[in-house]
Amino acid sequence: MADKTVKCAYKYCLHGGSGLKSVMVSWGNRYIHQDCNVQREAIGKIRQLYLDKVSDTVVMSQLNSVLNTIIHKRRTSAEYVYFALNSAIRDNRPPKYPAGLYYVVDNYRYKQAFNRKKMLEAQKKYGEKQEDDRPPVLEAEYSYTGGRKRPALD
Numbered sequence: 001m002a003d004k005t006v007k008c009a010y011k012y013c014l015h016g017g018s019g020l021k022s023v024m025v026s027w028g029n030r031y032i033h034q035d036c037n038v039q040r041e042a043i044g045k046i047r048q049l050y051l052d053k054v055s056d057t058v059v060m061s062q063l064n065s066v067l068n069t070i071i072h073k074r075r076t077s078a079e080y081v082y083f084a085l086n087s088a089i090r091d092n093r094p095p096k097y098p099a100g101l102y103y104v105v106d107n108y109r110y111k112q113a114f115n116r117k118k119m120l121e122a123q124k125k126y127g128e129k130q131e132d133d134r135p136p137v138l139e140a141e142y143s144y145t146g147g148r149k150r151p152a153l154d
């Protein structure tokens, strides 16, 4: 069957609102791009973190409006916003109100720490891949003993 173009379920779709069904993941009975889904989940995590650790009386529409500006208008990675908010909480400098998030994500130190973290993750991923590409040495060792245990030396 030919690949079908379907509508992405994410309101803030990063790819213009639709895509090929084969590159999307299902979400309920609809479809969503993988990266749209990652962003959607990250925003959910930011809201939850804000409620849990910053203020459980925050006006949600205000928080959503700030997140909307930072993530959808300014195109800041939602993963970074989550990282920065976490860092600010750890530093005992959580935002006092939703608009304080603008300063949190602007923090130069957090930006640097996030870039370093991403770089290490990429290196680790690359390193693991290298390891997978190595020839299976173990197998050769087993065949040397004919698959049987050698008698212990005494």
Ligand SMILES: [Zn+2]
Pocket: 008, 009, 010, 012, 013, 014, 015, 017, 018, 032, 033, 036
């Ligand atoms: Zn999408």
